[in-house]
Amino acid sequence: MMTALLVMIGLALLLGIVLGYSALKFKVEGDPLVDKIDAILPQTQCGQCGFPGCKPYATAIAHGEADINQCPPGGEPGMRALADLLGVEPKPLNAECGTPKPKSVAVIVENLCIGCTLCIQACPVDAILGAAKQMHTVIASECTGCELCLPPCPVDCISMVPIPEKVDNWKWRYPVIEIKSLAV
Amino acid sequence: MLESYILILLGTVFVNNIVLVKILGLCPFMGVSKKLEASIGMGAATTFVLTIGSGSSYLINQYLLGPDLFYLRTLSFIVVIAGIVQFTEIVVEKTSPVLYQLLGIYLPLITTNCAVLGIPLLNVQGNHNFMQSLLFGFGGSVGFSLVLVLFASMRERMEAADVPGPFKGSAIAMVTAGLMSLAFMGFAGLIR
Amino acid sequence: MSLFKFHGGVHPPEHKLKSTAAPIRSVTMPLRLVLPLRQHVGNVAKLMVAVGDHVLKGQLLAAPDGMISAAVHAPTSGTIAAIEERLIPHASGLPDLCITLNADGEDRWGDHQPLDYQAQEKSAVLDALRLAGVVGLGGATFPSHVKLRADDAHPVLTLIINGAECEPYITCDDLLMRERALEIVRGIEIMQYLLGAKHAIIGIEDNKPEAAAAMRLACSQNSISITVATVPTLYPGGGAKQLIKVLTGLEVPSGKLPTTIGVQCFNVATAYTVHRFIDHGEPVISRVVTVTGRVAQPGNYEVPLGMEIFDLVQAAGGTADDSNGLVMGGPMMGFNLPSGHVPVVKGTNCIIASAPALFAPQPPAMPCIRCARCAEVCPVNLQPQELYWFARADNFEKARSYDLFDCIECGCCSYVCPSRIPLVQYYRYAKSEILASDKARQAANVARERNELRLARIAREKEERAAKHAERAVGARAEAGGDAKQAAIAAAMARAEAQKAEIVPQNVTDLSPLVATEIKAIDARRGKVDDRD
Numbered sequence: 001m002m003t004a005l006l007v008m009i010g011l012a013l014l015l016g017i018v019l020g021y022s023a024l025k026f027k028v029e030g031d032p033l034v035d036k037i038d039a040i041l042p043q044t045q046c047g048q049c050g051f052p053g054c055k056p057y058a059t060a061i062a063h064g065e066a067d068i069n070q071c072p073p074g075g076e077p078g079m080r081a082l083a084d085l086l087g088v089e090p091k092p093l094n095a096e097c098g099t100p101k102p103k104s105v106a107v108i109v110e111n112l113c114i115g116c117t118l119c120i121q122a123c124p125v126d127a128i129l130g131a132a133k134q135m136h137t138v139i140a141s142e143c144t145g146c147e148l149c150l151p152p153c154p155v156d157c158i159s160m161v162p163i164p165e166k167v168d169n170w171k172w173r174y175p176v177i178e179i180k181s182l183a184v
Numbered sequence: 185m186l187e188s189y190i191l192i193l194l195g196t197v198f199v200n201n202i203v204l205v206k207i208l209g210l211c212p213f214m215g216v217s218k219k220l221e222a223s224i225g226m227g228a229a230t231t232f233v234l235t236i237g238s239g240s241s242y243l244i245n246q247y248l249l250g251p252d253l254f255y256l257r258t259l260s261f262i263v264v265i266a267g268i269v270q271f272t273e274i275v276v277e278k279t280s281p282v283l284y285q286l287l288g289i290y291l292p293l294i295t296t297n298c299a300v301l302g303i304p305l306l307n308v309q310g311n312h313n314f315m316q317s318l319l320f321g322f323g324g325s326v327g328f329s330l331v332l333v334l335f336a337s338m339r340e341r342m343e344a345a346d347v348p349g350p351f352k353g354s355a356i357a358m359v360t361a362g363l364m365s366l367a368f369m370g371f372a373g374l375i376r
Numbered sequence: 377m378s379l380f381k382f383h384g385g386v387h388p389p390e391h392k393l394k395s396t397a398a399p400i401r402s403v404t405m406p407l408r409l410v411l412p413l414r415q416h417v418g419n420v421a422k423l424m425v426a427v428g429d430h431v432l433k434g435q436l437l438a439a440p441d442g443m444i445s446a447a448v449h450a451p452t453s454g455t456i457a458a459i460e461e462r463l464i465p466h467a468s469g470l471p472d473l474c475i476t477l478n479a480d481g482e483d484r485w486g487d488h489q490p491l492d493y494q495a496q497e498k499s500a501v502l503d504a505l506r507l508a509g510v511v512g513l514g515g516a517t518f519p520s521h522v523k524l525r526a527d528d529a530h531p532v533l534t535l536i537i538n539g540a541e542c543e544p545y546i547t548c549d550d551l552l553m554r555e556r557a558l559e560i561v562r563g564i565e566i567m568q569y570l571l572g573a574k575h576a577i578i579g580i581e582d583n584k585p586e587a588a589a590a591m592r593l594a595c596s597q598n599s600i601s602i603t604v605a606t607v608p609t610l611y612p613g614g615g616a617k618q619l620i621k622v623l624t625g626l627e628v629p630s631g632k633l634p635t636t637i638g639v640q641c642f643n644v645a646t647a648y649t650v651h652r653f654i655d656h657g658e659p660v661i662s663r664v665v666t667v668t669g670r671v672a673q674p675g676n677y678e679v680p681l682g683m684e685i686f687d688l689v690q691a692a693g694g695t696a697d698d699s700n701g702l703v704m705g706g707p708m709m710g711f712n713l714p715s716g717h718v719p720v721v722k723g724t725n726c727i728i729a730s731a732p733a734l735f736a737p738q739p740p741a742m743p744c745i746r747c748a749r750c751a752e753v754c755p756v757n758l759q760p761q762e763l764y765w766f767a768r769a770d771n772f773e774k775a776r777s778y779d780l781f782d783c784i785e786c787g788c789c790s791y792v793c794p795s796r797i798p799l800v801q802y803y804r805y806a807k808s809e810i811l812a813s814d815k816a817r818q819a820a821n822v823a824r825e826r827n828e829l830r831l832a833r834i835a836r837e838k839e840e841r842a843a844k845h846a847e848r849a850v851g852a853r854a855e856a857g858g859d860a861k862q863a864a865i866a867a868a869m870a871r872a873e874a875q876k877a878e879i880v881p882q883n884v885t886d887l888s889p890l891v892a893t894e895i896k897a898i899d900a901r902r903g904k905v906d907d908r909d
Contacts, residue, residue, distance in 0.1 A: 004255075007248055008259070015263065015266075018267065022271050022274050026274045027278075043819075043820035043827065045823065053827065088288075124830065165470065168414075170466075170470055170808075171805075341765070344765055
């Protein structure tokens with residue numbers, strides 16, 4: 001009986017020492033997973049997920065504090081990519097966070113703008129150009145379509161305009177065989 | 185001598201495949217076979233754990249327990265394997281965070297993987313010496329990795345296949361696993 | 377010379393004889409020309425004219441924007457009538473920015489003269505070519521000045537001139553070689569000089585013996601040595617990489633340019649336009665177009681760029697009654713035009729009036745039976761059945777890892793597929809999805825960077841503000857006990873008092889009696905209100 005106890009205690013001690021040493025030796029610095037998640041997120045910085053930006057949301061996912069289905073701009077494909085990366089089941093997007101919309105850019109109606117700079121302060125990517133009491137304008141190529149500039153505008157002069165399909169952003173469609181209607 | 189080693193290796197990989205013939209270690213087989221990368225990682229981790237585990241459990245059984253303390257076998261094997269799994273987990277987390285995330289719960293579950301405990305126990309049963317135990321563990325885990333990788337590649341293809349509704353997902357995976365098992369039975373009689 | 381073989385390939389019926397009977401015909405200059413600003417691969421050209429401007433033939437209308445871009449010129453003299461979005465010949469069927477030019481009927485050339493290319497720096501000649509709008513006329517429309525720039529890291533030893541013209545129906549290069557062999561050879565001579573290539577090979581498929589004979593004759597009259605090689609007729613032997621393989625035995629590595637193996641490849645029509653520009657000063661304002669299929673007079677026409685395709689088909693006698701549409705390019709790689717009312721552009725090599733009898737409608741696709749016939753015919757050694765599997769399931773990363781982007785969309789796989797699966801459409805779909813997501817990823821990276829910079833700026837400003845506050849607080853505390861400050865405050869207050877005393881309201885002097893009584897009344901009322909309070 002005594003030997004059995006001793007043997008087990010000895011084993012446990014030995015393993016404890018080995019594990020304790022390796023835990024120190026292979027200590028993980030930082031969290032590389034956050035960057036991997038952040039790379040998938042669309043970087044609109046829109047905050048629809050309930051976090052103040054894409055990076056905080058990525059951190060929350062990595063720590064298991066947020067679900068993968070809270071990003072409407074990333075949409076279904078983004079959620080799938082996250083599910084793939086993390087090895088979890090895909091799930092439908094959380095409707096509370098909003099619904100995916102076609103990619104849009106903000107446009108300022110320039111003759112209504114009063115030059116209050118509130119939208120400039122709201123823009124997460126500094127895509128609005130202007131100065132106090134001067135007309136503002138959106139740099140369309142930098143706008144992520146996050147809609148964060150809409151609420152602060154006191155005169156509602158900002159609207160979201162969906163990006164139209166042009167020759168340079170046109171995509172080939174998924175091949176579908178057309179169904180012909182037979183003359184009855 | 186060498187011949188017996190080769191026989192053990194071939195036998196454990198193909199003829200007495202731990203998953204498809206002995207039907208051990210089914211949880212990771214079904215759980216970590218959705219993605220090829222994850223299954224390769226799981227195979228490598230299991231191979232590492234099993235080879236070291238069967239070697240060290242042989243040593244424990246032979247020199248620490250002996251015939252007197254045979255009743256401590258299962259207990260001490262589990263403790264040793266758990267220690268090795270923990271060690272593996274720490275190393276994987278450091279070296280490949282994505283693999284760590286992909287393996288998720290299945291990495292610590294290697295501890296309770298029946299194949300991982302089964303092989304050291306089979307070693308004792310078969311009265312293997314140290315070298316044979318090591319090879320038995322290595323061969324068994326290579327067999328495990330082989331079918332895991334094969335199965336994962338099949339499941340990746342099945343993702344895009346037109347599977348009838350009721351068979352989608354796990355159902356077709358089970359059917360496929362059954363067919364694979366049948367195929368591996370064809371190896372029976374390869375080694376007399 | 378010894379020839380090699382590329383993997384796969386198919387033998388579709390050629391249908392070339394129909395359009396080779398007559399020589400290249402010219403068309404009457406149309407009254408209106410529509411010139412898209414996007415006629416080439418790369419950046420859209422920059423507008424250089426405004427509505428109402430009068431331009432001369434050959435005048436620059438739009439300049440290249442950036443390195444990979446090409447210029448657009450006026451094909452005739454006239455007035456710019458409009459600059460607007462119009463339908464262009466593109467698979468999308470979407471409109472794009474175009475210049476509309478109303479011809480004045482004079483067809484008067486602007487100032488143009490030959491370029492003494494040997495007297496100048498090579499880079500100056502290339503810049504001139506860039507401004508001349510020279511692009512690959514085989515259909516890819518890649519700006520030629522980029523390809524002609526000699527690169528020290530990858531010197532070009534062999535210049536290959538592509539006269540294979542492997543696609544059925546198309547004969548514009550064939551006729552050009554037959555009739556303008558000397559001019560083409562002159563163009564090759566210039567190109568060889570610019571690239572510093574050791575030798576030049578012209579590859580012509582053996583179904584064009586007249587063209588090969590004409591080229592041989594022209595080469596024999598020229599001082600530099602150019603080899604004319606007849607290659608076996610096999611589609612897609614006119615693909616640049618396939619022709620390089622057949623003529624040199626070298627394979628262009630996946631994702632690399634031909635220059636990495638010391639080869640550069642140009643179309644014969646491109647060589648012709650180089651000659652026209654260098655020796656005559658004429659930019660690219662016209663091209664030879666094959667008009668064939670169900671038209672009354674199939675043949676090749678020298679067409680000014682910007683002519684409406686409908687007018688061109690009318691010039692070829694109009695379409696037959698059973699014709700149900702127009703195809704631009706060949707039957708293998710071309711696409712259905714959204715309408716006949718689109719202009720001829722630099723990439724228009726062929727117009728086919730299609731009919732159900734010519735191109736049977738696509739039968740419904742059946743499941744893939746994994747017969748691997750597509751893999752047998754694939755000229756780039758891909759696994760089309762795997763690519764199809766991944767593209768169909770939107771598994772784009774896998775498709776990319778199976779070298780989807782090496783696919784030249786030649787259509788051999790679709791041609792031989794016994795299940796009639798539109799394979800190329802799946803590849804095009806997957807490619808454009810991948811490109812779009814790559815673009816989105818780049819945009820996301822830019823947005824991330826901008827967001828990080830903004831956050832850093834906000835943090836910095838906060839810090840600076842805090843530092844300033846702290847500094848001020850320290851300063852205030854230091855001076856709080858000092859007499860100097862107290863004295864200053866007292867002095868300021870005294871000054872203010874003195875000022876106040878000096879000020880006399882201007883509007884209380886010289887009051888009329890009426891106003892004075894009114895003020896009194898108001899003061900009385902105010903007093904009452906004050907009392908109430």
